[in-house]
Amino acid sequence: MIPKALTIAGSDSGGGAGIQADLKTFQELNVFGMSAITALTAQNTRGVQGVFPASNECVRQQLDSIAEDLKPQAIKTGMLYRSSIIQTVAEKIKTYGWSNVVVDPVMIAKGGASLLQKEAIETLKTNLIPLSTVITPNIPEAEVLTGMKIKSNADRKQAAEMLLVLGCRSVVIKGGHHEDNLEAIDLFFDGNDFVWLRGQRIQTRNTHGTGCTFSAAITAELAKGENVLNAIRTAKSFIQAAIEHELNIGSGHGPTNHWAFQTYRMGRP
Ligand SMILES: Nc1ncnc2c1ncn2[C@@H]1O[C@H](COP(=O)(O)OP(=O)(O)O)[C@@H](O)[C@H]1O
Ligand SMILES: Cc1ncc(COP(=O)(O)O)c(N)n1
Structure with a gap:
């Protein structure tokens, strides 16, 4: 069976993060990629110039079209932007019984632009995180989700324990x-x-796009049937190669190198 993965996220016109990073990562890991777009962003390596969210109906129909014909073995969420989109996505995950759900709680782009409305944070915590197999916050996102400051290793462990209480199976x-x-x-x-x-x-x-790429690699490995910890180990190796073999594209925070893992770690077939 061909492993298939779905990303539910925003489009990055600059190609380094969001849907584009996810699909490139799925492809590099030999997984067939599908997408449901929650927002279009006008974006490049210098920052986000515009955000154009999709309607709830648009998100709903994309998810229905995929589910009626194709069965993803794993899915990830990235930029979801507003509360009603999160609710739509959570409902569809339940309706279609999708498992292997990776939630990347994307909040703020590296340049500072908001990719999630403040009032949507509560919906993320109550509606989506409880459906997830693994959530992948960075330190600032974990601080927002837990309400605590994370400095030491002990703080990070405590935050991980608090996040599990929200209902995700791992973090x-x-x-x-x-x-x-x-x-x-x-x-x-x-x-x-x-x-x-x-x-x-x-x-x-x-x-630019390290978090998206990392969570997409976890999703791809879950789609192949890997367990969560092995999927994360491969994702760590994938993102390490993608940062190490830099492309130097654009004049700001450039994208990572999505083909580096295959080329330098695995050797292209
Ligand atoms: N400069 C770096 N060198 C090596 N690995 C990095 C670097 N920056 C981030 N990473 C790794 O990339 C992944 C994404 O992390 P992070 O940058 O914290 O996420 P986000 O993009 O969501 O802010 C993690 O595995 C992290 O350890
Ligand atoms: C559409 C979109 N989604 C997500 C990110 C976050 O990027 P990063 O992975 O660098 O935090 C982004 N800049 N744009």
Whole structure:
């Protein structure tokens, strides 16, 4: 069976984050990618110039069209923008019984633009996170979701425990925003074990779309039937290669290199 994955997210016209990063990542991991677009953004490596959200009906119909004909073995959510879109997505996940749900709680673009309305945070917590297999907040997102400051490793563990109480089955709190300048370390927790996933920190400004790419790689591996921790380990290796082998595209925060994992880690077939 061909593994198929669905991304429910925003479009990044610059090609480095959002739907575009997700589909490129699925493709690189040999997974057939599908998409439901929640918002169009006018965006490049310098920032977000415009946000044009889709109607609820538009999101609903995309999800129905996919579900009626194609069965994704895993799905991810990225930019959802407003509360009613989150509600629509949560309803459809339940209606279609979709499993292997990765929720990337995208809130703010690296340049500072808001990709999620403030009043939608509560809906994310109550409607969508309880349906998820894994959520992948960065440190600032984990702080918003828990209401606590995260500085030390002990803080991060405590935040992971609090996030599990929201009803997700597991969590990875990503360390890209941590002040450690030698390593980028992510923390996985599933209610039993804490696992620290370490990687060398690359000194670069080309980190546009790292979070999208990381969660898409987890989704692709889940679609193939991998368990959550193995999926996260592969995703960590995928994003490490994508940051390390930088492309230097654009004059701002450039995209990561989505073909680096295949080319340098796996060797192209
Ligand atoms: N400079 C870097 N060098 C190596 N890995 C990084 C770097 N920045 C982020 N990462 C990794 O990329 C992934 C995405 O993390 P992060 O940047 O925190 O997410 P987001 O894009 O949501 O803010 C994580 O696995 C993180 O450890
Ligand atoms: C449409 C869209 N979705 C998500 C992000 C977040 O990007 P990042 O992965 O760098 O946090 C973005 N900039 N644009």
